[in-house]
């Protein structure tokens with residue numbers, strides 16, 4: 001994987017050339033990070049001033065301040081009501097819709113075959129956070145959602161570093177396809193997560209989930225794909241020898257930049273940085289231009305091979 005830097009003039013050219021946009025989709029799907037040194041999202045200085053001055057996250061439960069576009073609702077912010085909450089909601093609503101509008105153009109080949117998931121504001125310094133191991137951001141992992149199964153659809157994240165002076169610092173290692181093969185061949189210490197024998201959901205689970213049991217036990221709602229992705233996420237975070245010994249690339253995202261990445265494909269960890277905005281899209285697996293590279297494609301081949 002590599003970083004693909006897209007300066008403003010290149011971006012403007014690409015937006016007029018569908019074949020270039022398709023190439024960028026292919027690079028994303030192969031596990032590259034698309035990096036915009038100058039963010040294509042405009043954030044007013046008023047909005048920035050407000051965000052940088054409001055950094056509290058409510059309670060230990062919330063990792064970030066989240067904005068749910070479909071409900072137009074904020075969670076994780078201490079003040080749920082009043083003018084500050086209203087202002088924050090307005091800023092996040094605008095950020096979310098601006099990112100989605102940009103991606104509708106830039107990721108034109110996908111024809112918006114996605115679900116707009118949450119946006120988030122990440123106001124805490126990442127270097128000094130005290131989170132439970134499975135929630136830690138500073139350990140390398142691929143993303144999986146514990147309560148929102150994707151059934152093979154992709155987790156795409158778009159970020160803005162809004163820190164006025166400091167970079168946001170990531171590390172990455174091999175992409176999902178390489179990691180899962182290494183694990184399967186016993187080349188990652190710490191045992192292995194059993195591969196699913198099929199990616200088809202079991203009918204018993206479907207029936208139980210349909211009867212409402214999925215709300216009580218989220219794993220019942222998980223397809224074999226989601227179950228594997230969740231267990232693989234935990235396996236990577238819990239594997240201290242992998243965390244220590246795997247080859248690492250370091251990335252520094254400067255203030256005012258944006259980057260986007262399939263976080264279910266690219267193993268990532270954030271080491272330090274404060275004040276970032278993010279929007280997640282769940283992109284249909286059927287929209288992929290390189291479906292064979294996707295975790296679903298990789299696991300389908302491995303599942304039929306066991």
Ligand SMILES: [Fe+2]
Pocket residue numbers: 141142143263268
């Ligand atoms: Fe992550």
